[in-house]
Amino acid sequence: MTKSGKRWRTRKMRKIDTIIIHCTATQEGKNYKVADIERWHRERGFDSIGYHYIIYLDGSIHSGRPVEQAGAHCKGHNANSIGVCYVGGLSKDGKTSKDTRTPLQKLSIKCLLMRLKAKYPDAAIKGHRDFAAKDCPCFDAAKEYANI
Numbered sequence: 001m002t003k004s005g006k007r008w009r010t011r012k013m014r015k016i017d018t019i020i021i022h023c024t025a026t027q028e029g030k031n032y033k034v035a036d037i038e039r040w041h042r043e044r045g046f047d048s049i050g051y052h053y054i055i056y057l058d059g060s061i062h063s064g065r066p067v068e069q070a071g072a073h074c075k076g077h078n079a080n081s082i083g084v085c086y087v088g089g090l091s092k093d094g095k096t097s098k099d100t101r102t103p104l105q106k107l108s109i110k111c112l113l114m115r116l117k118a119k120y121p122d123a124a125i126k127g128h129r130d131f132a133a134k135d136c137p138c139f140d141a142a143k144e145y146a147n148i
Helices: 034-043 103-119
Strands: 018-023 053-055 061-063 081-086 124-127
Touching: 018 103, 053 103, 061 103, 081 103
Parallel strands: 018 081, 018 124, 053 081
Antiparallel strands: 053 061
8 A cells, every 4th residue: 555545556567478560551651640540440449559669750659559458469469469560561552562661760660679679588579470461561570670
């Protein structure tokens, strides 16, 4: 109990064993925001945004779902993973998968992954494509980030 008589809330930390990289599957150069992604996820029946982190075109890193909560980003792997999503993943035609990461997104993703690996050193870095028949993300995340 605290001095005010309120009970301490203890939050059980999840055991994180995987960091999963995603893309929003949106057209190259179109900058969507956390609110857009949350709206899309709620329209699909989720209670909130499914990803824990979102990387905008300018490289800024934004919080989505709290890391303490299981995500809603990779069926069968949400309980013990963190979902990181960058905005992009489709060419300008909106139909063709493409690695559209800007140089700032690439730098921010790498920096975020380094921070997450420092906190969860045993977590493997994978792409959503490693768990589902999708081009998400549109590059081999496990290979690209193997040395982090």
